[in-house]
Amino acid sequence: MADISLIRIDYRLIHGQVITKWMKQTNADRIEVIDDKLSKDPFMSKIYVMAAPPGVKVEMLTIGDAVDSWNKDKMGKGKLLVLFQNVSNAFSAWEKGFPISKIQIGGLGSAPGRKVVYSQITLNKEDADTLAEMEKGGVEVFFQTVPEDNPAELQKILKKFKF
Secondary structure (H helix, E strand, C coil): CCEEEEEEEECCCCCHHHHHHHHHHHCCCEEEEECHHHHCCHHHHHHHHHHCCCCCEEEEECHHHHHHHHHHHCCCCCEEEEEECCHHHHHHHHHCCCCCCEEEEEECCCCCCCEEEECCEEECHHHHHHHHHHHHCCCEEEECCCCCCCCEEHHHHHHHCCC
16 A cells, blocks of 8 residues: 655646655655646656656556546555645545545646735635635645745635635
8 A cells, every 4th residue: 555645736746846845755756646637648747757856656647547546556555745736636536535634735826816825825716615625524735835834724824815
């Protein structure tokens, strides 16, 4: 059975902060990117695989494949860093049975209708409502860009920023 060290939502997926800080913090030896679109894009998949440090296995999985892999053999062996590109993918995986008990929001980019709520992390009403639903379902949701930052709880963010 694999040990899930960290589940993170970060629109940039595999990038400098993830590699230099979170890989060390979690001691992960595998990165599982769960994203229906990216898993079917060989060119982009290859770019993300090449961005990982030597010795770290990267898999690009559809949401369905990730749930199936977990149900089959708990995703095999190793320490996993699980990455989602957006809130809706994480919610969909959770709804379908992927085991998310704790999720870190590490990077959600800016766009019209989004507010900066923590560091450079933005939310819109849809994401805020979806994360609140996950929290009501027992998922601990927190915001943290790098290990040195103090994590911020979802409820504190939602009280401070009205959506």
